[in-house]
Amino acid sequence: MASLSIRKVVKRYGSGPRAAQVIHGVSAEIADGEFIVIVGPSGCGKSTLLRMVAGLEEVSEGEIAIGPRVVNQLEPSERDIAMVFQNYALYPHMSVYDNMAYGLKIQGLPRDAIRQRVEKAAAILELGALLQRKPRELSGGQRQRVAMGRAIVRQPQVFLFDEPLSNLDAKLRVQTRLEIQKLHRELGITSLFVTHDQVEAMTLAQRMIVMNAGRIEQIGTPEAVYASPATTFVASFIGSPPMNLIEGHPEGLFFMAGGERLALPAGTELPLAGATLGVRPEHLAVGDSGWPVTVEMVEVLGAERLLYVKLGSTSLVVRTDDAQLRPQVGDRLHVRPHAGKLHWFHPTTHQRLDA
Structure with missing residues (x-):
């Protein structure tokens, strides 16, 4: 596990006078083992920021550090992170076991070590009875748990969640939120969770980062942000119905x-x-x-x-x-x-x- 530092990060698309800047000098310090939720409306830059942490987008200016290492120039595979996507991204022809084990096989881990990691993750996520099924035989909530299990077996320093609950119905969203909270309590891995849903942000976050138009409007605990919004944007975005x-x-x-x-x-x-x-x-x-x-x-x-x-x-x-x-x-x-x-x-x- 490790802390995560985002230091004056800027993201531009294009170059010269026509460059479009979408992230404007964002800074945040995330402690080792902390669960942080980035929340904001569509187009505010939250997923772009997450993708820069993952190494899927280049940083135009500033630094991103995982633990003591600045990772700007590192490939995603070298950053020791695991990412859970909105669309699950499972291999349809592989069983649940093979989907969870595939990344470890690529790393060259011994077969017994792979089996132990997969079985441990399956037990945490209550997937033990589903390990031989294919993704098409699973519900949406079960597929999302498989995607989380694939991330768990990596034993990364940082978990990155990119709107992982968006494709689930209302009941499954609540159930999966509880599972993610339980997962974080058990593993204690530094986590960055992106969502546009302020209810998800309020229920999951230890601290939340509220973003608007590529800038951070406020960082704080859900209780502090709700009780003392820093701007009218935060006041109108956090709360249902809003202030x-x-x-x-x-x-x-x-x-x-x-x-x-x-x-x-x-x-x-x-x-x-x-x-x-x-x-x-x-x-x-x-x-x-x-x-x-x-x-x-x-x-x-x-x-x-x-x-x-x-x-x-x-x-x-x-x-x-x-x-x-x-x-x-x-x-x-x-x-x-x-x-x-x-x-x-x-x-x-x-x-x-x-x-």
Whole structure:
């Protein structure tokens, strides 16, 4: 096992004035044995960054180090990494055993050592009864476990996961997330996991890297990123539904937004000038007084409801688990934010003001 260092990494396609830069000086330090999730929307550069760590893409500037070795000039086979892909990439004519053993055979390991490694990985992933089957005889979740088993037997210093759950249905995604967590607890191998799904990121990561347009917006634990987003992008990307963002300006003790005069909880420090106010849907309470809103849509999600409401010209989402509250479209309600749960962002830089 080893630490992973990404130091001011830049990626460009092409050369000269027409070169397209897709990664802009990204830096991150990943500790030995840490499980890091890179999350962001499609096209943000997260898979490109992972592929540079793997050696499948060249680094235009900067350094990538695995342990004490800078690996920029090393071939993928020399980096001591193992990668799990989105599409499994199994050999269809080989059995599960042979798929897992193939890389070790290429390395020239003795047959007994190969068998021990494959059987150990199969036991961890509960594949023992499937070792003689072909990939076509397996479910999607079983194929993904075979792909992970093929990575485990390599005994690498770093695991790289490139959206490995994207092809699974919702139930299998949850089950496989649990298996990946269990796998990391047992093996403790440094892992880098790429996904566009913020739920996967929140449930898997020890720390997460939130990327946007080739830059890192925030690095932190899922709890810290959720509780204190560094930018409006992070606030709107992390959380389901995302944070409500309200643009306005202070006026005395009130915040003017969407043509409404909003009273804030006692003791709230207002910004000195225009700002974006952020509040999570679960931190808005429906009551007899507060901000006047009109219900536009209601989503019933079993034990809770999402109320899509209009505050002047601003749209908000309110999460409630009050079983007695059954509003209809067009109803007028009042909502008020919880004390100490407001977030302020700069209106032009979009950076957190109290960070």
